[in-house]
Amino acid sequence: MIPSMFRVAICSLAILCVAPIVAQAQPSPSTAKASSRPNIVWIMSEDNSKHYLKHFDETGVETPAIEALAAHGVTFDRAFSNAPVCSTARTTLITGCYGPRIGTQFHRKTEPATLPQGVEMFPAWLRQSGYYTTNSSKEDYNAKKRMQPWDDSSRKASWKNRPSADTPFFHVVTFADSHEGRLHFGVDALQKPTDFDQATVSLQPYFPDTQVFRHTAAFYRDRMSIIDEKVSGVIDQLSQAGELENTFVFYFGDHGGVLPRGKGYIYESGLHVPLVVRVPDNYRKLVDREIGSRTNGFVSFIDFAPTVLHLAGIRLDKAGPIDGKAFLGPRIESADVDSRETAFGYADRMDEKYDLVRSIRVGDWKLIRCFESFQPDAMWADYRYEMLAYQQWRARYHTGKLNDVQSQFFKPRPPELLFNLADDPDEVNNLAGDPAHGDRLTELRTKLTAHLKQTNDLGFLTEASMLKVLDAPVENGKRMSEEIASYINTVNIAVMPWDQASEALLSAINSGDMLQRYWALVAASSIAASNHSANRDMAADDTFVKLLRRRTLDTEPLVASRAAQLAAILRIEDPRPTFQRALKLSQSPTEALQIFNMVRHVNALAGNPYPMGSKLFQLPFNPDPKGLIQQHLDHLDQP
Structure with missing residues (x-):
């Protein structure tokens, strides 16, 4: 039985995220019969940006099955994952929410976040409205499920198992043939030929032109040909069952990659994904587009959930507690989508490597x-x-x-x-x-800073602190909005002219707020590493050096470690005693993991006078022998 009313999440986003409010949604009267609604299938290929398909980039490989989808639908030339790695990207897809707003931005998660009130993994709303939902089979979410999103999520999951031929379905299939791991081959593989001509392969200018890179780039294009064959197989199944013209088929990459500087990085190679949507004949009237057309309008992963719900006939209010906006379906005008031109990206910890x-x-x-x-x-x-x-x-x-x-x-x-x-x-x-380009820089800086503050970006709490608010991340983010905004202001001292930044840094490094001290030291390290004259001024300023040495004795391990890291960048003090003390005092494995990231950074400094091995450090707990901390320890002992 289809419920008469239930809650769903969606918010209207133009350029900057607006304050979320809860929305009402219900199947409209015209969709009361389940059979009157379209099926929807997502086909995802792992770890590939748009650059490896000729349909999107002249240097890519021909993909006839994907091109056939586009010829019977719409090509989105500017589609973006909001995050450049699996778990964060997939959590964004399944929730329609920016990861840093809901605490799901770290890959791999230390703890899953609790979803905000009013937000569910969106297939749950489809299930409640009568859809049969299946996933074959990767999930990889950074949040806890509340309502069950899937009727079946397994390698055997199939839309063919729905209870009746009249039951509409939403099916997701993920193909791993293009995953990063496929490029983990040994030197012997370089002797094997590739289908794609290595002599004609196009290498990005930041790569050296070597046999290794040519083979890798050509081999990856071969993987995309395999993906295309898999896409063809899905289409054949739908066609043979007589469901193809009842089904919207989305093909897209689950984020960018996977040659170096792709996956994990928010360059275009990490975020810009291929996206085509095949429009079925029986639901052609739902789409305000010419068949076979292309659009430069921006769509990103926050928009996929509301688009599916909208196509499924679930009526949505204008705003709600998630962050995306539908880009296909009734009353979605092509001119509106074509005018969209803004996308946001985020990258935080990826495995053992921290970055913000x-x-x-x-x-x-x-x-x-x-x-x-x-x-x-x-x-x-x-x-x-x-x-x-x-x-x-x-x-x-x-x-x-x-x-x-x-x-x-x-x-x-x-x-x-x-x-x-x-x-x-x-x-x-x-x-x-x-x-x-000063005016352009100021414009984009202002818009990005406003977005970070309006979404109460939890990345500015540090992961160890963020774990304390994951029971209600959005509510806690709102409660701490002023503090988060102040931390963003403090770390942004790094982009101020040095003659204006020095006084602000001294004040913030001396703050009574632990995270103010932390971000001030981060800002100072950014300045010291990028501005030679500022580096020299810091090292020669007795007041600054005394304050920095005081911070190496800070009772907060993360603050003391950031101070030690800055001292090493300035070459004014051996950071090893501080790192040793901070790790002994670390209050959680997550805190220790971040400190080890600082240790590894200092150990990798050019001409580093402070070499460190794993035997220097003792922890108040036994690290997981197969965990991320152990990976840091093992690498410290490698030449």
């Missing part, structure tokens, strides 16, 4: 804010460096065999990266320091 990066893209302009910019993109992560291409890239950097563009990945980043994607699609020419 946020982005905004408006049209062809993109700003990436690297809050821990003193760390290079190349910070070690065990799984990532199993790829030969990563290994060779790193080795060639350390032997001086890379040019300036190819070396960027291994050097500290500027706090702000501004790119004009129309001229620089590979994001290698940072315009943030160019006075000619």
Whole structure:
């Protein structure tokens, strides 16, 4: 029986997220008969950005099955995952919420978040309205289920098992043939031929032109050909069952990747995904688009849940407690979608590697804010460096065999990266320091900062602190909104002119608020790593140095460790005693994990005079022998 009324979540988002409120939703009278509603199928391929399909990029491989979907539907040339890695991206898809707003932005999760009131994993609403929902079979969510979203979520899950032929279905299938792990081959594999011609493969300018990279890039395009065959198989099943013209079929990548500098990074290679939607003949009237058309209107993963609900005939109010906006369905005008031009991205911890990066893209302009910019993109992560291409890239950097563009990945980043994607699609020419683009930088910085504050971005609590509010992350974020905004202001001292920043830094480093001290030290480290004159001034300023040394004795392990890290960047004090003390005092494995990230960063500094091995450190707990902390310890002992 279909309930007469239930709650669903959706909010209207134009450029910046608005304050969420709860919405009412119910099946409209015209959709009372289940058989009158379309089926919906999602086909996801893992870890691939749009750059490897010729339908989206001339350097990609031909994908006839995906191109056939597009010919009978709509191509979205500007579709984005909001996060560049599986669990965060998939949690965004299933909730329609920005991860940092609901506490689901870390990969792999330490603890799952509790969903906000009024928000469910959206297939649960489809189930309540009479849909049969199946998932084959990857979930990988960073939040706790409340209502059950799936009738079946397993390798055997299939829409064919629905209770009757009249039951509409929502089915998700994920193909792993393009997953990062497929590129974890040994040197012997380089002798095997690839279907895609390695001599004609296009390499991004930040890669060295070597056999390893050519083979890897060609082999990955071969994987996309396999994905295309799998897509064809799904379409054949729907056609043979007589359901193809009753079914909206979405094909998309579950985030970007997977060559180096893709997965895990919020460059376009990590966020810009392929998306086509096949429109069924029997529901053609639901879509205000020409069949076979393309749009440059921006859509992102927060928008997928409301789009499916809208296509399913679930009437939605104008605003609600999730963050997306439908891009297909009744009363969704193509002109409205075509005019959308803004997308936000986020990257936090990926496995054992911590980072805090946020982005905004408006049209062809993109700003990436690297809050821990003193760390290079190349910070070690065990799984990532199993790829030969990563290994060779790193080795060639350390032997001086890379040019300036190819070396960027291994050097500290500027706090702000501004790119004009129309001229620089590979994001290698940072315009943030160019006075000619000062107004554009200010505009995007203002919009991004407003978004972070309006969404009460929980990344600014640190993961260890965030775990304390995961019982009600959105409510706690609202309660702490002023504090979170103040932490954002403090870490943004890093983008101020140095003559204005120094006094603000001294005040914040001396604050009674632990996180104010923490973010002030992070800002100071970003300044010291990117501004040689500021680095020199800090190291020569007795008042600053005395305060910094006082902070290395801070009772808060994370604050003391950040102070030790800054002291190492400035080369004014051995950080090892502070790291040793902080780890002994660490209050949780999560806190210790972040401290080890700082240890690893210092250990990797060019000309590091403070070498560290695992025997230097004692912990107040036994780390998981197969866990992320142990990965840090093991790597400290490697040459």
